[in-house]
Each structure stands twice: as structure tokens, then as C-alpha cells.
Amino acid sequence: MSFDECLKEMAAMDLGIVCYEKGGVSLKDIDIPESSKIGLFIGSEGGFEPSEIGKLEESGVKKVWLGDRILRCETAPIAATAIIMFLTGNM
16 A cells, blocks of 8 residues: 555544654654554654655654654554554553
């Protein structure tokens, strides 16, 4: 799926989140609606281009930061999903 296709899919979500290694808010500071559809963007190795982050933010996707440690693209989705599950009482 291309970046633009993913961006279109995010429009159907109640909440869009992008994990960005260069900053954002903590996941615990995001208001996650109860029983919501959450779209989670995780970049490939090397991260997102600034223009991609700009497009995501313009579409209402929330930029979050997972801390100082840079996670691999294979482990970041697992970590982010686990945090979201914890924050929403699903763990």
C-alpha cells in the first residue's frame, strides 16, 4: 500500500496516530475515544520525510513520540500497540 493509500484509509478511522522519532506528544497524552477505530502509522527504516509528516498532520493524524530509544520498524508497531492497549484498558 502506498503512502497516499494509507492516508486515505486513515480518513475512516476515529483516531490517526503516527509514531515519529523526531518528536510529538506521549501516547498517554492522546485522548483515545472509547471503542474507537485507531489507525497507526509506523515508518520504514529511516523514518518519515518531513513532507510526509506534514501531510499526515494536515489530515488530522496525531504525531506521537515513543521516547529517546529508536525502535526498529519491526518492533515499533508491537510497542505502540501494547501501549495503546494498556491505555485503553485492553490489557
